[in-house]
Amino acid sequence: MTFEGYFxxxxxxxxxxxxRLLAALTLRTAKKGDILHRGGADCTSLxxxxxxxxxxxxxxxxxxxxxxxRLFDRDICLFSASCILRSIQFDITIEAQKDTVFWVIPxxxxxxxxxxxxxxxxxxxxxxxxxxxxxxxxxxxxxxxxLDKRLAAFLMEESSIEGGPELKITHEIIANHLGTHRExxxxxxxxxxxxxxxxxxxxxxxxxxxxxxxxx
Amino acid sequence: MTFEGYFxxxxxxxxxxxxRLLAALTLRTAKKGDILHRGGADCTSLxxxxxxxxxxxxxxxxxxxxxxxRLFDRDICLFSASCILRSIQFDITIEAQKDTVFWVIPxxxxxxxxxxxxxxxxxxxxxxxxxxxxxxxxxxxxxxxxLDKRLAAFLMEESSIEGGPELKITHEIIANHLGTHRExxxxxxxxxxxxxxxxxxxxxxxxxxxxxxxxx
Numbered sequence: 001m002t003f004e005g006y007f008x009x010x011x012x013x014x015x016x017x018x019x020r021l022l023a024a025l026t027l028r029t030a031k032k033g034d035i036l037h038r039g040g041a042d043c044t045s046l047x048x049x050x051x052x053x054x055x056x057x058x059x060x061x062x063x064x065x066x067x068x069x070r071l072f073d074r075d076i077c078l079f080s081a082s083c084i085l086r087s088i089q090f091d092i093t094i095e096a097q098k099d100t101v102f103w104v105i106p107x108x109x110x111x112x113x114x115x116x117x118x119x120x121x122x123x124x125x126x127x128x129x130x131x132x133x134x135x136x137x138x139x140x141x142x143x144x145x146x147l148d149k150r151l152a153a154f155l156m157e158e159s160s161i162e163g164g165p166e167l168k169i170t171h172e173i174i175a176n177h178l179g180t181h182r183e184x185x186x187x188x189x190x191x192x193x194x195x196x197x198x199x200x201x202x203x204x205x206x207x208x209x210x211x212x213x214x215x216x
Numbered sequence: 217m218t219f220e221g222y223f224x225x226x227x228x229x230x231x232x233x234x235x236r237l238l239a240a241l242t243l244r245t246a247k248k249g250d251i252l253h254r255g256g257a258d259c260t261s262l263x264x265x266x267x268x269x270x271x272x273x274x275x276x277x278x279x280x281x282x283x284x285x286r287l288f289d290r291d292i293c294l295f296s297a298s299c300i301l302r303s304i305q306f307d308i309t310i311e312a313q314k315d316t317v318f319w320v321i322p323x324x325x326x327x328x329x330x331x332x333x334x335x336x337x338x339x340x341x342x343x344x345x346x347x348x349x350x351x352x353x354x355x356x357x358x359x360x361x362x363l364d365k366r367l368a369a370f371l372m373e374e375s376s377i378e379g380g381p382e383l384k385i386t387h388e389i390i391a392n393h394l395g396t397h398r399e400x401x402x403x404x405x406x407x408x409x410x411x412x413x414x415x416x417x418x419x420x421x422x423x424x425x426x427x428x429x430x431x432x
């Protein structure tokens with residue numbers, strides 16, 4: 001499938017706008033683990049995912065991480081070009097969670113067209129509102145939910161993304177998703193294991209009792 | 217000052233758009249403590265503050281609160297009309313923190329004009345990006361900062377809003393801003409008092425040592 005099918009308001013852009021987009025566009029690939037964007041100083045371009053998976057997270061001064069949201073096929077990554085909005089004042093890191101193929105649109109071209117096209121501007125509003133909603137969901141989790149519930153929810157989500165109960169994931173990586181320390185996750189997973197919810201082995205968490213995990 | 221001076225992209229709207237806004241507009245007043253908006257089901261209108269102060273917060277199932285951001289003179293409250301964006305999926309409550317005079321713009325009129333005017337659409341993007349930044353700041357606080365630091369920052373902020381060191385505020389209200397329990401705030405404020413940072417009396421927190429509070 002070509003770029004036209006991935007860009008949301010393509011039909012509502014003018015011939016001229018489409019040509020400018022196509023001329024500025026590049027297709028890139030990233031390996032799992034590659035950092036595609038690092039904080040606010042690095043404002044280069046928007047990404048549109050053809051296939052793969054990206055993760056947006058924030059970093060504390062001490063290097064702790066928490067995942068804000070994940071992006072999948074057809075998703076648009078707006079905040080890698082956060083400079084197109086003056087009012088964005090936070091630093092997000094974008095990492096490839098799987099090998100990813102994505103289109104890169106230079107920030108200045110997107111910004112030009114957003115200033116001409118009410119449709120693209122309104123669509124940009126919708127993208128941002130969607131991300132905002134994900135961050136608000138996370139905020140509610142962090143504020144009101146205990147870590148055992150958040151870990152259970154994360155394992156269920158991961159299993160649904162991977163399409164099976166056996167998750168190849170380290171305790172360190174889970175800790176980075178949930179904004180806590182590895183030791184805390186290890187302790188909680190051992191408790192889950194004792195309760196018969198999961199089975200642990202090197203680099204793998206296997207979900208044994210999905211029903212009880214869901215209740216949690 | 218009239219509405220024209222408060223509405224951000226007024227000069228860039230057409231005569232017809234301005235007239236539709238003016239015809240739909242009402243000026244309202246709220247008393248301190250009034251709830252102006254309650255969650256996502258209640259999508260009525262945008263507010264533009266002429267004078268006063270509003271607070272946007274989220275509520276847990278158990279009734280705990282945490283302040284997301286506050287709005288002052290000239291600020292636009294977008295999320296009281298969150299239905300204009302399909303992707304907004306969180307519930308915010310808006311409360312008057314002081315007696316407030318504000319204009320009310322019906323959501324459907326704003327939505328009509330946003331779909332016609334690229335300038336208003338881009339401006340709406342900027343408002344949302346600004347609120348998003350405030351929530352991201354809060355997220356970083358909640359994730360990485362201990363409560364003593366957050367309480368110190370809140371007292372400094374409150375003192376700068378009120379223009380003096382003597383804050384008429386209860387421990388309950390502080391707890392509702394910071395998303396914790398009253399007892400926790402009382403304990404922390406007593407510790408601050410022992411350290412000579414603040415003086416406590418009924419319904420009042422007086423900042424004694426601004427410099428050390430700022431360091432904290």
